[in-house]
Amino acid sequence: MSILKNKTRPVFPFTAIVGQEEMKLALLLNVIDPKIGGVMIMGDRGTGKSTTIRAIADLLPKIQVVQDDLFNSHPSDYDLMSDMVKARVQNNEDLLTSFINVPMVDLPLGATEDRVCGTIDIERALTEGIKTFEPGLLAKANRGILYVDEVNLLDDHLVDILLDSAASGWNTVEREGISVRHPARFVLVGSGNPEEGELRPQLLDRFGMHAEIRTVKEPSLRVKIVEQRSKFDSNPYTCLEEFKEQQNKLKSSIVEAQKKLPNVNIDYDLRVKISEICGTLDVDGLRGDIVTNRAAKALAAYNNRNKVEIGDIKVVIKLCLRHRLRKDPLETIDSGNKVQQVVDSILKL
Incomplete structure (x- = not known):
């Protein structure tokens, strides 16, 4: 049972993705500099949008976090710390740390504001005087990637919240005069199909980059894409091994670019x-x-x-x-x- 537990579901390698250069470049640049402001990917159905986004998250090197912290706080970067961790640093407490994979959070279409932002337990705060916060998806996505499929079908006010958090790097939840604030630095990636409606221009403008993807028309390329996918589906570990060197090379290029x-x-x-x-x-x-x-x-x-x-x-x-x-x-x-x-x-x- 423990062997099965440790087996993570393999992710299609980023370097094995054929074509869609605009989307791949936009994602890479946002990963190098998250302050670019995210990517909006608009295009036909079945063009590998979700596959590519999961692949870029899997490609990124692990990040160091404060152990048991709800917000993936950085142990030394003040901007990426929650207020609780800052208080512990000011009290000269030792922080236990661990390394985790870069968070990749999917935002479901039917998500409520509480699910996205998190909730404060008002009853407990009033009766016991304890500020209890139940983190939402923005907390989980801190220092990672937040992916919204069909973003053009999401409620405008939720898109507003996501864009505000992505721009400011913070999420603030207020209920009945009680306020909780936590870091929410993430690369916001939205995808959608133009046939299902456009985003309002003022929301669209808030995305740093906009990649358009089209279905590949070239028959030989289509065959290559189908072969690549079939190979991965039938034996993912052999496929991962085949692209291991290219993946590692790209991974080190991203790390070097972030330093430079x-x-x-x-x-x-x-x-x-x-x-x-x-x-x-x-x-x-x-x-x-x-x-x-x-x-x-x-x-x-x-x-x-x-x-x-x-x-x-x-x-x-x-x-x-x-x-x-x-x-x-x-x-x-x-x-x-x-x-x-x-x-x-x-x-x-």
Whole structure:
């Protein structure tokens, strides 16, 4: 029985996924720099959205947490600690730590606000004076990935809560004058099918990047995808062994990029070009400028460079801006192509 208990269900290897380069790149950059603000993945059914998201979570190195802490608190980073752990640090208490897999939390469509944010036991607080908090999915997702499938079908106010927490890194629950606050730093990944309705523009704008995926049309690629999946389903451990070296190589590239990121610079001239593109495209607010700068830096770090090049901006800018353009129902040109035209005219190599 104990042997069965220790056997975790194998996850399809990230490096075995064929095609869908936009989605893979957006996920990798958000993992390198979670402050990019998450990814919205829109595309056809059955294109491997969920498989890819689970695969990226499985690829990440284990994280160090304070043992028995409800919020996966970091033992030394103040920003990633719950208030209880901070109090213990201030009292010079020794913290026991352990290593866990990066949390990957699925948010079900029918989730309530209490299930997402957590609840305070009011009765116990009033009768015994003890502040008891039952953590929700945001607590479990701290320092991990929160995945919302069919995000366009989720209640708008819940999407608002998720985006607020993802942006601020904190979740606050208030009931009857009692308040509990805890860290909620996670990469928010939403996926959906455009046929089932679009997200409101103001919510869409809050996602850092927007990847569009289409069903592969090329017959030989389709055959390769089916073969890869069949191979994994019939013998997952052989498939994992086959991609072990590539997985380890990518894992170390991510770790190196995370270390390198704080030292990556982007020249003033390039920052001006990014803002010129955003201005020409009439992008509301400055979120587009900020996210493009961050994503370009993350890509430079991933490519083992300390300086952002024009090529980095060209690769990421469509992902960062296409969902921020104002939609004109009479416009025949796709928003991604519109971004590309402006980029090509302003960023001449």
